[in-house]
Amino acid sequence: MGDAPNPTSSEMRYDWLADRWVIMAPNRTRRPDDFRRLPPPAVDPSQCPFCAGREAETPPEIAVYPAPQGKGGWQVRVVPNKFPAVQANSDTWPVTGNSAPTWIPRDIDLYQRRELTGGHEVIIESPQHFTSLSQLEQGAVATVFHAFRDRLYHWLEQQRIAYAVVFKNSGLDAGASLAHVHSQLIATDTVPADVLRIDQRMQLFLQTESECVLCRMAASEIEQGVRLVEQTARLVAFCPFASRLPGSITVLPLEHSSGFELADDATIEELALLMYRLIRQLELCYPDAAYNFVIHTAHTGTRNSPAFHWRIEMFPRLTKVAGFEWGSECYINPVLPETAAERLRQAGHIIAEQDDRAHHTSNR
């Protein structure tokens, strides 16, 4: 547990929560085109449907967060996704009564299908044509995280909804179809099977150890330190021990809490600042890299559970998922989390110095 990993030979690491092995192969980082990133294609902002002034190009807005006093206009806008992966069915919605939290497939039937209903929203995070949260003012980032909380809260209160997730695709390689800074929310009437599997793992840990697995992991990462990126008053960020993708970061509240949507204002604002710093660190380590983050909050079946702890998973998209991974479902990660964490900490120091210098200059 405390022994230093060998920086060159391959090893398998076990992701206890996901119950899967990952191959750590630090030798692979010297491949011919490793981490080569094509710059994103230039986009003409005058065609961007998310920019201020072109609000009519999106469906009517669901929620608006106005700009701070005196500025006018909006700061964050929430609209339905024009090309939804899932939507409400007017024939079956709204229905009163219980909805099954998940679908149990029949034992032997190779052709099973079910209707899927729910909602799919876009959170437009700036009226300006920025392409990353790191370009926003810090206060604006906090508004974005308030919007995440509000929208998750809204959906998880709906009668027919069992599961909701907020995620960001930033950059083409991360699956974004538009460059303008935005995130998405998908809510569904069923909980994905893999999410339930992780619930079961969390439940198993609680039953065996009388402790939440992520409470334990947070304490252990702080104690070990080698994968720690940053610890704040209420939160911790670290590179997970057996991450499938290089440069992955997990962010957790230090105090046990199952629902992100139930977090208080102070936590949301501290989180927004931490995420803002982490994104800047990622962008310094891996320029032009696309990235994703996902907010995992409890579904309706694990709300207020002592076993479930909310978390954010963030990962730059440096490598492509290739044939071996698709074939074996076993990922090859060419950057040890210990190495990734060290780079991120160094980037944090550099950014802090730059900010300090900028602050002193502006105060002169």
Next chain:
Amino acid sequence: MGDAPNPTSSEMRYDWLADRWVIMAPNRTRRPDDFRRLPPPAVDPSQCPFCAGREAETPPEIAVYPAPQGKGGWQVRVVPNKFPAVQANSDTWPVTGNSAPTWIPRDIDLYQRRELTGGHEVIIESPQHFTSLSQLEQGAVATVFHAFRDRLYHWLEQQRIAYAVVFKNSGLDAGASLAHVHSQLIATDTVPADVLRIDQRMQLFLQTESECVLCRMAASEIEQGVRLVEQTARLVAFCPFASRLPGSITVLPLEHSSGFELADDATIEELALLMYRLIRQLELCYPDAAYNFVIHTAHTGTRNSPAFHWRIEMFPRLTKVAGFEWGSECYINPVLPETAAERLRQAGHIIAEQDDRAHHTSNR
């Protein structure tokens, strides 16, 4: 089972073999940049380490398949991967005796790691700087598949090896680091956990139904026809009912067989021709698309098993795996397999007509 899928609303489909749900969302294909593919960057073939004349730039070759009589030189070359994901460990290799086919993780331990040993080879599929198997002559494609068979056979006979897989990454988006047409083989001393899970599903089907699940699926796909791409004397190709990625194709032998590496020459040659046609069809449907294929053959624990049936999974890389998929492990596929199969069949007709015309012209 026989009912036509709704072409616009979302549905979940159950992948019985993988025991997972997939979201089919055909509405999503109208997104702004769907299926936009950046053309691959121009590569200077004079720098390519896989081209004839630059053999010294790869490690010494493991196997060579000479060009047909009179042509001189090699047609296919197998070399160790210069940047291996896994390799033999001279301290522990060779060891006589049994190696565990898999590693059972300890119940409660968040930090488990194991050494991983094995081999990683590159199969260079042409001396010329081609970038796709579709550019080769048909006889040369057959040689490539003979090489796949030989190398899998070799590795699965090794004392310390439990698992081997051949896979192709074609194009940057599919994880290829070099454009020159090639495939790879990874062999490991342990079987990936997900591969074992699929074994268990195959075993469950056999026990319950007294039939191999893929024998049943092949018969069913031929009977239903809607997802069928092509049937030959010994093989069948279809778009699987619950594929995670759009345009995926499964290829199976009609007669039950667990080991690809045990296939006879006639099957290998028929398969090579079928794969050659399928790749041309994919490339006609999705120009410039990157793609992967994976040869799933029995590991040492399922060799000659009546439950395990070898198969090839091939998939163009049209969409990016985005935040929702990483968060929920539930994939959104914007193209129904029925639609994908129809397009591939149409492409097959167009190619057959072109070939017919070319043949008549050359015979005039």
